[in-house]
Amino acid sequence: MGFSVRKEDVRRDHENNPWQRKWVCSNQGFRRDNWTNLLNCKKKPRPITRTGCLALLRMNLDRTKNTWVAKDFNPKHNHELASKRELHFLRSNRAIPESIGAQKIDLFWADGISRRDYACFGDIMAFDSTYKKNSCNKPLLIFVGLNHHYRTIVFVVALLYDETEETYTWVLEEFLECMKNKPPPVVVTDGDHAMAKAIQKVFPTSVHRLCAWHLQNNVTINAPHPVFKSKFNELLYQYCTKEDFEDTWNRMVSEFEFEDSRWATTTYNSRRSWTECFLRGHFFGGLRTTQRSESINSYLSHFLMRKLKLRDLVGQVDKAIQSIRHTEREDEFISNHSTPQLPSNILRQYYEQVALILTRNMYKKVEEQITSALAYSLDSTNVSIDFRFYSLTRYEAPQHTMHS
Template sequence: MEFSSIEGAKEFYNLFAKVTGFSVRNDDVKQDKNQNLVSRKWVCSKEGYRKKVCLENENRKREPKAITRVGCEATFRIGFNKQMNKWIVKEFMADHNHPLVKQNNAQLLQSHRVMKNADKAQLNALRDVVMGTSQIMDYMVQQSGGYNNVGFTKKYLYNHVDVDRRVHLRYGDAEGALAYLCGKSEMDPSFYYKYNVDEDNRLANLFWANSISKLDYTCFGDVLAFDTTYRTNAYKKLLVILVGINHHHQTIVFRYALLVDESVSTYTWVLETFLDAMNNKKPLFVITDGDKAMRKSIKRIFPNSYHRLCAWHNQCNAFTNVHVKDFTNHFSNCMFMEGTIEEFECAWNDMLEMFNLHVHKWVIDIYIC
């Protein structure tokens, strides 16, 4: 067979795969010395085998995914013919070593999942009226008469929404966020937000909270905890959530803040802004993960509050920093023990002696804290 373009060849083989009942995956690409494509190859998605390093990983934290590659040799390769100025089929292997998918389920295979323009338009219209992605998927399934007729999976729909959201990210997002918060404050007089800018007049730190959070802090603001997500958002900013516990032992959120860095001045700005939003009510206890900059800011803004380290973070840090068997268990016993100061000192020294950690930097630092 002959094709005028690589795209035409790929479309043909993918259509052939859909009719036959398998999924296509890109494989080998060859170029000449001028970096011009001279050969293109596609294979069955079950070609090859999973790498041994993935199968023999003894430190796996999650259950391994199902084996999908079984060494299938089905192949379709084209090469460029300069005389004809066309792409010619050079290799074709049709046999598979695995069962093929039935025709009514083939559209759910990865290379055949396609959202039509009509589906995309309907998706955008439903998102504009604030319908959730999961609800949109259920609606499209009912509209199509079943999952087999939709043409894509729920995960594919979520991925499409995520990609579309990233494409629409613009430099004006900061102005849009501030305009949104301003509108919220006009509708809710108790809504609070504050921000500052850097030397280039760009948004640096942003702080906001609603009226319910303010009421919660009035009732349950004796203990304040910092929760940090460490720049997992698209803007690489530090998201800090100030939380507490209500009388049902449920976590409640007091305030949010997007920060440019983890410096003392930034944390000081957060705590000063927090006090301003909370009518200068200071917590009795503040719980953190032990960040030094945060510790200095707490001493400066909350001098009469008791600063405590988060037990969960301490256990994680002990496991990460001290690679000695059974140390974490003994460390937790010391941390949670009930007794006098003398009894704690005795248990702590016994632990240091047992594991020979008298000069370990992290152990010394955590004891000082």
């Protein structure tokens, strides 16, 4: 909006409740002559900005519906409007209040590099909004992902007014618009109900995975028995058929008398977002928790202070992100100008191929998998309708058998 707005008139009833309000362009009216023709005035008069502009908006209160209705609107200005580069000089946009306790203000930040990173590495995204280290004590929402160096990258940072479904819906819609309407295939969150509803509304095609750490923490609080925790972890991390999951869960609930437990019911209803049998087949890149987002929050604590003002927050967040990107450039340099020490065994050609294709950090992860494969030999294979069952024996230790 290329002009400033001024409140001109408020009319109230006998109970002092407003029933009519009027806003005008800041260029409305003219400067009074008695202020321009003062004699012996030490201060020079300010430049004249009033042009007699007639642009206005008048609202009346409809008491029958308790809603405000526009009664008079004139959008025409008699002066040149400010350009986009000049908007921050307008009086209405000149400053952001330091205290926003009584005002709804949401901030959304992303730059070109963030958008490029999301286009390349937006297969999975994690975020939570528990970090509130700013003078406004407002939730700072950080959208993160993984790059080809297996490092955390930041897609978006948002400072929210509150943690309601409406606010989360707004920030996810802004995210979609910023990222060319490309929703993330997988989203990992801490299980906030308002956030889950917003994800279902804005990202209906995305797989929503609940943070494993938060789930285990809830088990510790609500069902601290070690046997229950062990069985729950099996359902959380190990694959089984959906029928086996239902049987195991029902036995657990019956054995530990959780039939009337609200926590057990809520956890079961969200089973498609945490148990392995429902999540198998989707790419998560090893991301099962919101730890990446929480680690970024911890990293930001080196740049942000509790008394940090709102006007300085974005600058400090940008400074932190530039530091993260410096690490990525360092990883890129190491990958481009070094070669890993390859082991000398029968699978050397596989190591060479992996080293040629992948970055150094990703090579280390794949090298571990190849090395682990050398320790086992295949004994038998059992094929069923839903899956294949492999029996592996550890080399020179037949008593150690692994099933997959």
